[in-house]
Amino acid sequence: MGRPLTIWEHAQLQGHSRRDFLRFCAWLTAAAGIESTAVAQVVEALETRPRLPVVWFHFQECTCCSESFIRSSHPIVSDIILDKLSLDYTQTLQAAAGEQAEKALHDTMAQHPGEYLMLVEGSIPTGEGGVYCTIAGRTALDIVREAAVGAKAIVAWGSCASNGCIQAANPNPTGATPVHKIITDKPIIKVPGCPPIGEVMAGTIVHLLTFGTIPELDRVGRPKAFYSRRVHDTCYRRPNYDAGLFVESWDDENARKGYCLYKMGCRGPVTYNACAVTKWNEGVSFPIQSGHGCIGCSEENFWDNGPFYSRLTNLPGFPIESTADRVGLAVGALTAAGLAGHAALTFVRKRDVIRAHEVPAATTEE
Amino acid sequence: MANRIVVDPVTRIEGHLRIEVEVEDGRVVDAFSSGTMVRGFELILKGRDPRDAWAFTERACGVCTTVHALASVRAVENALGIVAPPNADLIRNLMFCAQYCRTTRCTSTTSTRWTG
Numbered sequence: 001m002g003r004p005l006t007i008w009e010h011a012q013l014q015g016h017s018r019r020d021f022l023r024f025c026a027w028l029t030a031a032a033g034i035e036s037t038a039v040a041q042v043v044e045a046l047e048t049r050p051r052l053p054v055v056w057f058h059f060q061e062c063t064c065c066s067e068s069f070i071r072s073s074h075p076i077v078s079d080i081i082l083d084k085l086s087l088d089y090t091q092t093l094q095a096a097a098g099e100q101a102e103k104a105l106h107d108t109m110a111q112h113p114g115e116y117l118m119l120v121e122g123s124i125p126t127g128e129g130g131v132y133c134t135i136a137g138r139t140a141l142d143i144v145r146e147a148a149v150g151a152k153a154i155v156a157w158g159s160c161a162s163n164g165c166i167q168a169a170n171p172n173p174t175g176a177t178p179v180h181k182i183i184t185d186k187p188i189i190k191v192p193g194c195p196p197i198g199e200v201m202a203g204t205i206v207h208l209l210t211f212g213t214i215p216e217l218d219r220v221g222r223p224k225a226f227y228s229r230r231v232h233d234t235c236y237r238r239p240n241y242d243a244g245l246f247v248e249s250w251d252d253e254n255a256r257k258g259y260c261l262y263k264m265g266c267r268g269p270v271t272y273n274a275c276a277v278t279k280w281n282e283g284v285s286f287p288i289q290s291g292h293g294c295i296g297c298s299e300e301n302f303w304d305n306g307p308f309y310s311r312l313t314n315l316p317g318f319p320i321e322s323t324a325d326r327v328g329l330a331v332g333a334l335t336a337a338g339l340a341g342h343a344a345l346t347f348v349r350k351r352d353v354i355r356a357h358e359v360p361a362a363t364t365e366e
Numbered sequence: 367m368a369n370r371i372v373v374d375p376v377t378r379i380e381g382h383l384r385i386e387v388e389v390e391d392g393r394v395v396d397a398f399s400s401g402t403m404v405r406g407f408e409l410i411l412k413g414r415d416p417r418d419a420w421a422f423t424e425r426a427c428g429v430c431t432t433v434h435a436l437a438s439v440r441a442v443e444n445a446l447g448i449v450a451p452p453n454a455d456l457i458r459n460l461m462f463c464a465q466y467c468r469t470t471r472c473t474s475t476t477s478t479r480w481t482g
Binding site: 058059060061062063064065066067091092093094095096097098101102132133134135136137165166167169170171172173174176194195295303307308309310 | 373375377378380381384402403404405406407410414415417418421422426427428429431
């Protein structure tokens, strides 16, 4: 066969039935955050679109993104995504090593210019000319610049590639830099998290694969389907927050009752991610459900945002249970503050006039 | 004259590894290994709240995460003279065993080889 195989053709070769395939398409549609009416579109795309050539780079990272990805909960995700995407280069999974691995990378880049998807896991060190990460004798900086030239789009896996993550934490000894600060002329989709949720990663890939377009992104470049809601707003412990029921110490009665972890340093109020909705390990749990506050791993600079167990002090917004009375109290307090401010300003402005009219109390008593 | 064989990158591992071996008359006479990536965790950890240390340390590896976290917690406890209660030890042992089962299965069912 001269043309590259489509995903449906590959699935058939692997022995999957039509029913398996359709069920998978429906799952993909849901995972990608697409409306259920679009299932037919997904089916058609996977039947007709050739496999997307993909190169997956590992730079300054810990492989937790890859680990998360291969645990996407659907049983044929690893099968379909890993086999059916033409994953031509990935140091964690590929059989080839050394020169053969590098040849696979360069063949893909040469044969599919402008077509391949570049997945980047890890930040790129720029200190000392980039010596802090080398592969096959070349710096990560060189490699990323070379590979980006022919890439159709770039996906920044995890917080390392999206914002530098831990190695970029103060004092950032290696000059760790996220991809978007090095490559500025390609579409970049950021999928932050340490690691990102496997289903979120799969969903992002599925969107690219199915529609060949970039999913809708928020203002920092993350897919809106997964990063538009605060962990705090989707957290099942949120009613405790609104009712003022907090864990005050790790071993107190409130901790056993599952009260809100805000006072224990939970970063849910400043973190945008799907953890409280999609959860982890096939929907088993997520950190807050397991009794530990969110550390805010999908947000920039989360390592330097104060100790994890200190409560946040600058919390924006009203709680969901705010009543007109409470809002009224707040507005009343603001009004009082405004009046006091006005009085003070008036005094400053008119103090000369006021002084001129003052009776010197001390002298009259003498 | 020795023949030098270089394998870089070594794949199916976490991290970046380069192996060089010198072969003479069909026998390895010398070998060198280099980890070719560094992030400087020791420098980043300086001056931090010791309660946070485990979260930093476990980012050393995303495959065997838990053992790094546990080792870090123990180091902090040793430094501060804290004795963990028996229930904490039980939970830690369960965490360690769960991770051991998970990572072993993971490494043997993906293409990564289990060599333990």
